[in-house]
Amino acid sequence: MNILGIDILTFLILAPLFGGLLVASLPANKWLARWTALGIGVAIFGVTVAVFMDYNANVTDGGFHLVEQYRWFTVLGASWHVGIDGISASMMLLTGLLTPLAILISWEVSDRPNMHLALLLLFESASMGVFLAMDLMVFFLFYELSLVPMYFLINQWGSPPQKGVKYTGRIYASTKFLLYSMGGTLGMLLATQLIGFTAGTYEIAAIANAAGEWLSISRADEAFLGLSVGTVKTLAFIGFFVAFGIKVPIWPFHTWLPDAHGEAPTAGSMLLAGVMLKLGAYGFLRLVVPFFPEVWVSDVPLFGINWATLFAFLSMLGIVLGAFAAFGQNDIKRLVAYSSVNHMGFVGIGIAAFALLYGEAWVAEQSAIASDRMMDAVTATNGTVMQMFNHGLSSAGMFLLAGGIYHKTHTRDLTQYGGFWVKAPIFGGMFVFMSMSSLGLPGLNGFVGEFLIVRGTWPVFTWLTILSMLGLLFTGSYILKGIRYTLHGEFNLHWKDYNLEVNWREFTAVVVLGIFIVWTGLAPNWILSTINSSVTTILTSILG
């Protein structure tokens, strides 16, 4: 498929980029910019839907589709190589869905609207690049590029400065976000170079297929830079692990998140939670697990457990402590931000189960591994991708509503709210709906992913799963706390003359999200079948 003479996936990466440049260069008329940006976003969403349907219609084996490869940076051995499978298709769809909604919400920004909207589109371009890349250099490029628009969004359009504070929160938050993320990817950059150098290629699939050999192909039984091959691989693994762990975020690398979310503008929060966190999880699924299967099952020095178990343990801490932390917040956006730590913890523990079983199968020399173990892996991985998708929907919705109420009241302090349901019944209903989606109420989307993850991890990390139930319990507590302080109680007459009800843009965005939430909750197979075929294929491939 081609659009304007370029293949459709490259188009999906480039169109938001040029769209963003277009919006930035439009004359300073905010309505022109708004409608243009929205039009571009919706059009790109249409393309993602078309690609998604095309994938479902044409692919039955879960393999890559619409693959295109162009010469690009040949001197390094890299190439412009794009393609989708079921996992990236779902993430692409999520990105395509959330961006126009974020654009719609950011109409409330009247300060330099052109640049603001352009940055949202640039971010979409970078995210698409990550999800569609089949080449490690392309992946890395877009992965780093995604930081730039987000940094400026937080830095320039974040919460206004508080009185008497020298450094505003947004400066702190954006700097922390950028430095932390970039610092995290330093190790990954080195590891990427190492992989490319020793494997002689940046093809993700090729490296994954040769995962056992990529360091030893050229230098079997030799030391590399004076270190044993195993150590070098472990170091490279740590580089990737930390980079993506910060992004997911995995406890204890999560503290940038509440700050960034708290200060970011509403649209920034939506994309940050909805899309950006998925970049990290996607990196684990796509790169870290297939590249380092034997490292995942090797012991962590000093800890006496293997890396996958350590990862599961940290994820469990994220689930439990994230929930506790959210419960302790009085700032509505920070509360929702911590809920991301909590929910992405489930993604983490699902990835850990995937990694462990993938690694075990790999180490078992592709020989028989108990089929029920493979079923566990399939379930956990399916659940992980579902959870990524679902968290994208519900966290974007939560930030949308939280941002909306902040925009109207100019305070994020929950204790200043109270009884909003009286004045804003539609907002109230929507807030409860989104909260329940986030909570994982069966019948809505969140449950599907959590259910599959718990099913997958139970036989693998039994005790960690049990402990993470504590987090699931407190998920209920912080969600109810949010509802209680916002909607319940007597109406705080301080807000008597405020219009607290949703406006038509928020209404539209929530309805769109709501359709996906209910649809996924009631009949998840529209997307799960796509995900499952690719997940199954990935796991089958190691068994030869």
Added chain:
Amino acid sequence: MGFDVISEFLTQAFADRNLMLWLVPLGPLTAFALISLITMLLWLVRQVTGGQENMIPASDPHYNDHNHPDYGGMPVPYQPDWFRVTAVIIGMSGVIWALIFSWTLVFGSLNQFGAGTFGLVDSAAYHGDDDHTEATSTDDHEEETHGPAEDCAPCVYGHEIVWMSLGTPDSTYGLVPDEDTDYEIGVLLDPLNLTLLFMVPIAMLGIFTYSIGYMAHDARQAKFFALISLFAGAMFILTLSDNLMMMFVGWEIMGFCSYSLIGFWYEKRSAYNAAIKAFTVTRVADVLMLLGIVYLWNIAGTLNFRDILANPDVLQMVGSTPAIIFGSWGLSAAGLIGVLLVIGTIGKSAQFPLHVWLPDAMEGPTPVSAMIHAAAMVSAGIYAIIRMYPLFVGLTNPHASEPTFSAPLILLAVIGSFTALFAATMGVAQRDVKAVLAYSTISQLGFMAAALGVGAYIAATFHLITHAFFKALLFMASGSVIHAMEHGEHHVHEHHAAHGHDDHHDEVDAHSPPPEHGVEGVSDVHHAPHFDPQDMFNMGGLSKKIPVTFWTFLAGGLSLAGFPLITAGFWSKDEILAESWYGFASHGSGLHALVFFMLAIAAFLTAFYTMRQIALTFLGEPRTEEAEHANLGGPYNIVSITMQAPLILLAFFAVFAGFIGVPEDFPLFGAIFSPEHNYFHHLVVYALPFMENGGYEVFHVDAPAFNIIPVAASFVVALGGLWLGWMMYGRKPLEAGEEDPLIKYLGQPIYSALQKRYYMDDLYDLVFVRPARWLARGVISLLDKGIIDSLLHGLGWLFTVIGDFIKMMNAWLIDGVGDGIPKGIYQLGGWMRGVQNGRIQFYLLIVLAAVLIIGVIFAISFGTMLAS
């Protein structure tokens, strides 16, 4: 999905009983969706038409009843009356739809039940050739029906669709996407849920009808009908599901609905705290239950009830595999799964120690209480156990001559019997008319749980049904009482207002920034209003004011008390006692003995507090002015009719429902009501599989033969309790202001302890709630901010210091050299510029000086060169 697909489905569903099962929950769920959609559309229309005109001052009597503050007349959005009426009609249509299809299914299937025709009894044939893969299937591969097959005529009705695609291991360890491991959900009708499908819709119809009157003055009536419709739909999903996951879906949605409805009057602190408490406490159990579900799925490879329960291989395997945790202690996988699922029931059915949410749940509107306590929520917990009963029994046999009990059974028996007694003791000291009923619910559910623990699952089912009828009745009747009292209060209030004593019922001061105890603070639920229309000590003599309510309440109360022979409660309770006595007397089983004696005492207390409640509420003379004026606004208005008609309907079932389950050898009554066999027993027994060789005779026991001891016990405890209650409260009704005679007999400390629920709420607050809140704050301040961020900041500081150091080095060393050169040139240039002052003499002077210097340098260097 186009409309043709939907209409085709409907056409088929009307004709095919397998598909018709889907229609039952569809009605209420559609009602919920419709009301929600119309609400949103209405709002949109208002937005488009720019409407602030649909705002109304909160003090307007159309908006404000006693449950909302008036906010000093602040304008609030308001739903027009026509919409509220529409919502009521939609909600009623939904429940009537459900009733029609439920009863079509129930009575259509009834004529087929019996050995080998309806139910799993003949499951050797059923399972022998695995009919469900080759059952009459529609053209679509994804759909299978379990219609009447020839070799299994008809086992059950059911239909399945693919819900989740999951890859599957094939024979050679490869994974292929395979239809065999796709997760299917479906509906099922067998003799067990047939009984529920009879009871639930009629109870719900009563509750819905009642809500019309009860909520008639509430501005949020549309929302109320949407939510109870969802509640009803969820209950039908749970009742009809053929797999544990879908049951869990209904289970949790009901949890959400009860949360929303308990907190329906969300301005009241007691209401939202109770709502949060209900959700949180049940969630404790639910997350553990979730583990049980995933473990079952993991080990059995399916969650389909029939694939597990009618499959001896699976049961044998699950029962003999050591559990994944605690397996070394002798716990089997079935035991662990059973315990986890029982914990779910303990939460949902409000058993000790998770019973604390249920008494508070009466903060919601009364129809919600009826819904939670009778028709839906708490029944679901017991139903889940009965549904999965073979799994709970595992490889043990509570009916054997040497009875053995699995871990979940022991848990059920102990918790159930303890809760039955424990809650009954709290019930005797309550002052609130609904609180008494709340504790009686906990206690009666304890009866069922205990019965399940000793293998009496048919008796438990029977009690579940009869209890639902009389408890729904009692709650709605008490709601009617409260409504009448509020009416009286209103009257008195106006009366006083006319005399200048204007004291507002709802005082709204400017919203004080909440110093609330936060989400789970519950200890302050009862902050004293100046008049409590629910306090039984404010009532008295209401039998004359609201006679219909009185007589129906009496019927329900006697049924609850187990008044011998003529009430439904007697027959079901008697069956539980008979079964537990039988196990004790015949096999010397200690667990049976425990259950029997605990339940007998609990039944005695039940009869006592029921009589106390009836006497305090209805007998004697009115003790307050409000009670004197209590009424429902005349006999022929909408409120009075819709609130009392359901009472009459349910009173019928509360009395007569018991006669379907009279033991056939019961003297006289057996001959009249069970000429062939005990109908209820004969129906439900086929719900569980029976196989000669698979060890399933466990579930297919006959009811114990008639024995005079348990029947005598039933007589004695019921009549004795009622007599004692009558002696204390009925014979000489209390005067106004007289204190509870119970205080005299029990002593104030014990009475207070009972009334304060043994201080368990305070204990939980101290042990769980406060530490959790403290921990939540601690995690933030200590861990995230204190440790992690400090490390990050430390790192940042370190780099800053290094940077500063390097900067300093730059300034001294590099800048000293690097900057020195350009700086020198610059200064030189400046100096040079100063030189060019345009005066020839000066230039000549400089040239001379230069020549001199150069000459000197030249001379010196030349000299040194020569010298060397």
